Amino acid sequence: MAEVVFDGVTKVFPGETVALDDLTLEIADGEFMILVGPSGCGKTTALRCVAGLERPTRGTIRVGDRVVNDVTPRDRDVAMVFQNYALYPHMSVYRNLAFGLRQRRVPKAEIDRRVREISAMLGLDDLLRRRPAQLSGGQRQRVAMGRALVREPRAFLLDEPLSNLDAKLRVQMRAELKRLHARLGITTIYVTHDQTEAMTLGDRIAVMSNGRLQQLGAPQEVYDHPANLFVAGFIGSPPMNLVRGRAEGGRVVAGDLTFERSRIPDGEVAVGIRPEALSPSADGTPSFEFLVDVVEPLGDEVVVHGTTTGSTVETGAEEEEVPTQVEGARAPITARFDPGVRLAPGERLRLGVRPDRIHVFDLRTGAAIP
Amino acid sequence: MNVRRIAQSEHVVGWAFALPAVLLVVTFGIVPIVWSALMSFQRNNLLAPPQWIGLENYRALGRDPLFKASMVHAVVYTSLFVPLSVGGGLFAAIALNRKVVGIRVYRMAVFVPVVISSIATAIMFLWLFDPTFGLANWILGKLGLGPFGFFTSSDGALYSIIAMTVWGWIGFDAIIYLAALQGIPQELVEAAAIDGARPWGIFRTITLPLLGPATLFLVVFSSINAIQLFDEVYLLTNGGPGTSTYVPVFYLYQLAFAQGIAGYAAAIAYVLLVVILILTAIQLWVGKRLVYYAS
Ligand SMILES: Nc1ncnc2c1ncn2[C@@H]1O[C@H](COP(=O)(O)OP(=O)(O)O)[C@@H](O)[C@H]1O
Ligand SMILES: [Mg+2]
Numbered sequence: 001m002a003e004v005v006f007d008g009v010t011k012v013f014p015g016e017t018v019a020l021d022d023l024t025l026e027i028a029d030g031e032f033m034i035l036v037g038p039s040g041c042g043k044t045t046a047l048r049c050v051a052g053l054e055r056p057t058r059g060t061i062r063v064g065d066r067v068v069n070d071v072t073p074r075d076r077d078v079a080m081v082f083q084n085y086a087l088y089p090h091m092s093v094y095r096n097l098a099f100g101l102r103q104r105r106v107p108k109a110e111i112d113r114r115v116r117e118i119s120a121m122l123g124l125d126d127l128l129r130r131r132p133a134q135l136s137g138g139q140r141q142r143v144a145m146g147r148a149l150v151r152e153p154r155a156f157l158l159d160e161p162l163s164n165l166d167a168k169l170r171v172q173m174r175a176e177l178k179r180l181h182a183r184l185g186i187t188t189i190y191v192t193h194d195q196t197e198a199m200t201l202g203d204r205i206a207v208m209s210n211g212r213l214q215q216l217g218a219p220q221e222v223y224d225h226p227a228n229l230f231v232a233g234f235i236g237s238p239p240m241n242l243v244r245g246r247a248e249g250g251r252v253v254a255g256d257l258t259f260e261r262s263r264i265p266d267g268e269v270a271v272g273i274r275p276e277a278l279s280p281s282a283d284g285t286p287s288f289e290f291l292v293d294v295v296e297p298l299g300d301e302v303v304v305h306g307t308t309t310g311s312t313v314e315t316g317a318e319e320e321e322v323p324t325q326v327e328g329a330r331a332p333i334t335a336r337f338d339p340g341v342r343l344a345p346g347e348r349l350r351l352g353v354r355p356d357r358i359h360v361f362d363l364r365t366g367a368a369i370p
Numbered sequence: 371m372n373v374r375r376i377a378q379s380e381h382v383v384g385w386a387f388a389l390p391a392v393l394l395v396v397t398f399g400i401v402p403i404v405w406s407a408l409m410s411f412q413r414n415n416l417l418a419p420p421q422w423i424g425l426e427n428y429r430a431l432g433r434d435p436l437f438k439a440s441m442v443h444a445v446v447y448t449s450l451f452v453p454l455s456v457g458g459g460l461f462a463a464i465a466l467n468r469k470v471v472g473i474r475v476y477r478m479a480v481f482v483p484v485v486i487s488s489i490a491t492a493i494m495f496l497w498l499f500d501p502t503f504g505l506a507n508w509i510l511g512k513l514g515l516g517p518f519g520f521f522t523s524s525d526g527a528l529y530s531i532i533a534m535t536v537w538g539w540i541g542f543d544a545i546i547y548l549a550a551l552q553g554i555p556q557e558l559v560e561a562a563a564i565d566g567a568r569p570w571g572i573f574r575t576i577t578l579p580l581l582g583p584a585t586l587f588l589v590v591f592s593s594i595n596a597i598q599l600f601d602e603v604y605l606l607t608n609g610g611p612g613t614s615t616y617v618p619v620f621y622l623y624q625l626a627f628a629q630g631i632a633g634y635a636a637a638i639a640y641v642l643l644v645v646i647l648i649l650t651a652i653q654l655w656v657g658k659r660l661v662y663y664a665s
Contacts, residue, residue, distance in 0.1 A: 051560075051564050052563075052564070053560050053563070053564070072563070073560075073563040073564045074563060074564075074566045074567065074568065076564075077566075078564065079564065079565075080561070080564050082557050082560075082561060084557065086555065086557035086558055086560070086561040088558060088561075088562070088575075088576065089558075089580075089662065089664060090579045090580060090582075090662035099562070099565050099567075099575070100565035100566050103562075103565055103566040103567045103568075103571055103575075104566045133664075147565070151565070151566075
């Protein structure tokens with residue numbers, strides 16, 4: 001096992017695509033690090049650089065105490081789980097699991113011992129003689145994981161390993177991954193664009209956009225204190241509500257909402273409020289008017305979509321362009337309430353929010369203003 | 371009743387559509403097959419009325435030294451041509467399966483021999499392998515070898531033909547392999563590299579097995595091709611020097627159309643057919659055990 005360090009890593013692909021832009025990131029020995037960001041932000045490229053499948057244009061990559069830029073994938077001794085698993089289709093599960101050990105000339109008896117151990121751990125005992133084509137998606141996923149783990153690598157790289165599984169299986173595998181990591185303690189870099197995986201799995205998450213590191217921290221810390229507008233818009237589901245506003249003399253006005261914030265510099269700002277920070281009553285707290293559009297009862301909570309006075313802010317984290325059904329100069333707002341709250345489309349009410357739960361960002365730089 | 375009538379009428383229309391193709395197949399496929407089968411039991415010179423002689427032609431084959439020599443040549447030719455052309459095609463395909471400037475030109479260059487007619491190829495090789503003026507002997511001479519007689523030497527003529535046909539077919543095999551190589555997911559190769567395989571190990575454990583279907587096809591196809599060798603022998607050596615390049619199809623051609631011994635020639639054709647069927651069956655049987663097919 002070993003730490004993995006990106007030091008100023010830049011990767012430029014032919015055609016001037018900058019996939020990684022001066023990425024500096026230290027993953028500690030035994031840490032579970034999540035790389036999260038929208039599609040195309042360079043997550044896979046980062047993993048491939050560690051695995052030795054891509055060579056950084058600039059910067060160095062260290063595994064343990066060794067700079068590995070010029071080391072072949074074989075000699076880096078890291079393992080990777082590909083998004084589509086990349087199981088060897090012509091080999092049985094057993095041979096897939098044993099492949100890495102055989103290539104490294106591990107004695108046969110030792111190979112057998114380790115393959116049996118890992119297949120027991122992952123519940124693959126009964127599948128050892130099958131070919132990958134004869135397995136379900138979840139089973140293939142386990143084999144891919146087993147193949148990586150059986151070698152006891154120095155680092156474990158996973159590229160969106162759960163994205164091809166159905167929702168139920170994903171929840172199961174998520175828990176299993178966590179258990180495995182707790183048990184084996186292998187340094188892990190886990191790439192995902194999934195909110196929940198990012199929040200639940202890692203010790204720390206690194207949020208990326210356009211090849212740049214946006215924020216690094218414990219999941220809760222990133223959630224509670226997004227460093228900039230991009231992170232604010234990306235982390236959290238449903239995403240943070242953002243309304244354009246203005247700060248002047250310690251007072252912020254955004255649409256219908258007004259609140260005090262000491263020592264804030266004057267200027268254009270974005271005001272951010274998480275859906276769960278909103279309450280359907282405005283007893284004494286700052287508040288703004290809200291027009292209910294769609295109500296989604298989820299059983300344990302109710303998600304309410306609607307609008308308020310003002311205009312919204314683009315963060316660059318929007319997954320895709322969903323045209324928001326907002327007429328005139330109104331900003332979309334999403335709120336999460338207790339299931340007891342009964343609202344109907346067309347209803348108007350005031351939503352309250354505690355001032356300490358309001359985020360303010362510099363509209364020009366996107367940086368959070370404390 | 372009504373329904374049945376419609377079904378029947380559709381039947382008729384269907385056959386009407388298929389009729390031209392059926393006629394072609396019957397006239398040029400089935401009729402010759404059956405006719406030559408009958409001929410192989412006859413004394414037949416294609417002119418005089420045939421005479422039924424039972425298995426006599428087949429018995430005579432066993433005593434015919436020229437038939438035996440032809441078969442030996444065919445075995446030598448096939449067992450060299452198949453591995454050399456298939457192996458050479460694989461080698462060429464791997465060399466061509468990369469992104470370098472001008473790769474299209476290289477690919478074309480390898481494939482061109484396939485589309486050149488065998489007559490043009492033969493004339494070119496006659497020049498190349500000319501004992502006195504040929505480029506081959508000139509180069510070998512520089513290396514202190516030769517001169518060789520090539521097509522004019524009874525030891526070397528068969529091997530010269532092999533060299534020429536291998537050259538002519540490598541492009542075909544290379545194209546098939548190139549397509550198969552590009553069907554191998556790059557991720558598998560990458561996964562193997564991370565798993566610790568060296569380039570040779572990746573080739574042996576990933577690439578080669580996944581090329582299995584292409585290899586099986588090429589081996590079967592080239593073997594059938596090789597056993598039926600005719601054009602090059604006819605064009606270049608006419609079976610000679612002496613009988614050193616006699617092969618079964620050339621021999622049966624000589625018998626049927628030069629000497630008018632068509633019944634005996636038909637027996638050779640049938641022996642050849644059986645040999646091809648057995649060889650193909652063996653190859654497919656072995657292939658079924660060794661080759662992995664996706665899905
Ligand atoms: N081999 C390549 N050649 C050219 N561009 C590439 C290559 N691989 C990735 N890219 C580009 O680099 C950027 C980052 O890609 P990637 O690392 O796959 O993103 P992610 O995994 O976060 O979706 C994308 O713009 C992508 O189009
Ligand atoms: Mg990716």
